[in-house]
Amino acid sequence: MVPVKSVCLLIHAQEPEAEEDEEDEEEDGLGRHRSAARKRGKAAAFIDDVADEDDEEDEEASRQQKRSRFIDDIAEVDDDDEDDELEEEGLDDLIDDAGEHVHDAADMIAMRRQMREAEMQAAKDEEMNPEELQAYLKDRYGGQSHYPGTGGAGTEDFGAVAQQALLPKPSDPKLWVVRCAEGAEREVVVCLLQKCYDLAQKGRSLLIKSAFCQDHLKVGVAAVRKPAQPAISPHMQRGYLYVEAVKEAHVAEAVRGMRAVFNSKKPRMVPLGEMTAAVAVQVTAARGVDVGSWVRAKAGLYKGDLAQVVDLDASGARATLRLVPRLDLAALSARRPEDARANFGRAPRVRPAAKAFSPDEARQYKTLDVLTQRDRTTGQLVHVLNGSQRFSEGYLIKSVAVKGLALEDGLPPLDDLQRFQAAAQGGGGGGAGDRAGAADLAGLVQSLTTEGEGQGGAAPTRFAKGDLVLVVQGDLAGIRGRVEAFGEDGLLMVAPTDSKLPGFTELIGLHPREIQKHFESGSHVKVEHGQHMGETGMVVTVTGPIATIFTDVSRQEIRVFVKDLVQAVAVTSSVDTIGGYELHDLVALDATTVGVIVGVERDACRVLTNQGRPEKPDVRVALLPDLKRKLNNRKAGAQDGARNEVAVGDIVEVVDGPLRGKNGTVRYVVRGFLFLQSRQIPDHGGYVCVQARHCRVRGGRKPALTKTPAYDPAWAATPAHPGFAAPSPYHLPGSPGRGPTPGMRYHIDTPGSGHLAPTPGSYLPTPGMAPSPFSPAPALTPGLAATPGLSYEAVLLPGGEARGAVHEVDAAGLLARVAPGRQGDGGAWGYEGAEASVEVPVRDLQAVTPARTDTVKGDGGAWGYEGAEASVEVPVRDLQAVTPARTDTVKLLRGDLAGRVGELVGTDGGDGIVKLGPEIKIWELAHVGRVVLPAA
């Protein structure tokens, strides 16, 4: 039972004195704020004016809006005369805190005194808890019921039957609807009360029984009502008030002469069946804003921000909030006083970020005035900025009309709470450790939950049969159990499963308040409420009411309330959708851009597109309209580096680029791009976009040792020459057991060219004529250049040129020579003599064996095992230079000095400092290979 929010007067004409006494009593008992009373004089005058103007029925909605606010305040009129010195206060204090527009000392003193008084009153307010208030109200009004059946003592058990007995009977006084000016309902009711007093003084009585109006009656309500509603449905609209009286004449007599009442309209009787509906209090109104409840501002600068109510005035119309301030101190200090009026209450164009207030920060602005006071009642330090805004513990303390607040349903989402909570610690820099912060928050939420439930603030936890629960209150606190059934009176029948209660199998009836859901770490759960609604994951830890969950789909850790979780079945499905699109769908963004949805937020999603490069994925935030359509080309295919068909579902290995060596499953194939999902990639749910030709299908039928075009956009445009499509993978020179003979010359095996033994005379070893194969490859992407073991060193130029490129390597460990005229052919002879790790594709398995390259050919390197027992020829792209350590003898593998042998004297980040005879060179470490000099 919550006090009715609308103004309701019960007038007992027979005993006016008693009524008056009680009215006073009520004032004292409720400890009404003085602020409400203090506004009365001014506001009442205002209303009078308005009422004059508004004798017509058609009024502008905006005006009503304004006016009704004031009526809100004035409705709380009482008779004790307050100090009227504060009458001059501006009306705009509706937006900001009332007492604080003070500029001179006298006002300041007055303000302080008044604040002190208000706070003392507030303290009094807090002393009366809801139960007492309820008891008080029952005591006050319960005995005066018009219904003889329930008068007096029988107020305790309001069962369904008792409720039935309360329904009006035909013999009861009727309810009459009186038409009045819209917005003036409260005023009329108050006038009726006054009239009642005045008549009582003269010894006469007003013949009506009661008068009231309903605040929530709005035009909009009509739309929601069922069409079956009876013809007389005045409670759908504004501009009506109800008068309870036996006869119509009594009503007419009572309202006669009141200027807001339209005398042209006769009072109409509310049919018996509708009387209860007229008196009924709106359900939402029943759950009012309370001290400690969480609210959000509906408009203004703080729109949508979470706030906590720290105080309510007695009328419940104004609340004092604790907010995370959004201050633009720079703008505030730049504002000239003469603009203050004009800018008042106007939200700044750019909304400042919510941040804890720091007095030191504010003091840095010379024009800003920060006063520090100690609150006399609470003893807390309060900072007053520019005499108008109050801050406590970093929060803004602000008084606003309750109408402008939206009550948060239960506890606010955890992240909002966290942000709110962070502001309090914000003064300390917010650098508290994650774990410590979590513990604080857990404590906070624990207290909030229990507090909130006491006031009905928190949304109740929904339990289901089979839920594991932990008893948190009462004698059985700490006991675990399982919900088995739902008992009567909302009790849950819980079977204890705790080892502390062995052999105890009887069901225990527990109130939902006494238990909370319980999840073991490792259990698979689904989030039912809040921002992460619908996500499933595994519980990592539970600390008090907060669980940390590792989600299945996004592979993130999230923190949610335990009460928002339910046990989920093991197999999970993604519920993340935006419009008709689901997480991991392939969508088209524009004519050339397609991508996979890798993250879904409330109204936007993140799309990993095909426009990025593996080392720099292009992830765009797309709104629903940006998603053009869903692509569903399951049958699309592409060719991998070895010209194997790649289809959706294949497992491929990336053989080129920075992702080299990663494996993944092909999820989508689009225009030569593969969207892979790989366990080895932590970002974007393991998704990555690569070019099909940089991959190799696992178990591809064709041997996958052809040249892949270099990982390079420039190359990407050039189709590989078909001649390279299928060279034999392994050329074992001679018998397998024979090692490479020094001095023996290998020639590139040029498939398609038909000749295998070019005459040595075709090579011109003149250095000057040899095109520098080490000229920095212009098209290399930087990300790749840093990758050791680059495969594109052995890239052959497309076309016939490359085919003819024949490298001769002489085994003495010197430079290889290139046939002249083979421009730009970046051979891999730098490797010759250097040690390399070799990836050997053996039945598509990877084996990395350190080996020494003895000779290197254009597209194959012969290497010997340790001990030079055997040699195998492998493509250079499978070679990876062994990173040298300090003091190793090294060889420069690339660049203009490639082939030079020196000593590595040190490393600096990714660069190596190489001593080449007398000179010291700094060389990229990736291009320096350890070299094993042939035993001299």
Add this chain to the structure above:
Amino acid sequence: MFYLLELNRELEVQPRHFGPKLAQEVEKRLRQEVEGTCSGIYGFVLAVLNLESLGKARIREGAGSAVFNVTYKCITFKPHKGEVLDVVVTTVNKMGFFAEAGPLQVFVSNHLIPEAFEFSSIHEPCYATPDGEQRIAAASDVRLRIVGTRIDANEIFAVGDIKGDYLGVLQMT
């Protein structure tokens, strides 16, 4: 935990394989189809040990292929809650680290890493004790306890914990 199981599977063999090497073909096909898969019930099938029986195949009418109901012995691996496993760390990030125990991927959240470890991303992302004695980075060997498993139709995922006694880094890298 590893299991030695006897399982059944239907295999279809094309007529062209009918011949003296039919049994080998069936075994090859079986290995191809079964090894490396994961089922929610049995876990990862690691290796087929042997064919217990080929049974009598039935010829599919019209197609001519033979359908064998093969019984085979295989080794499977299924992680259980509470089991202690040795794993190799694959990636380390702020949330914790991922590790692999053969085909199984395990995530260890930073909540389940002892407090003494601190995340550092200076050189490579790792969790290390302030004295630098223990360090969890990629390729570290770690012993952990499984706190939960998620068993999908074709994947098993586990969450591990290294907070207990005798759990943690096995070997420095």
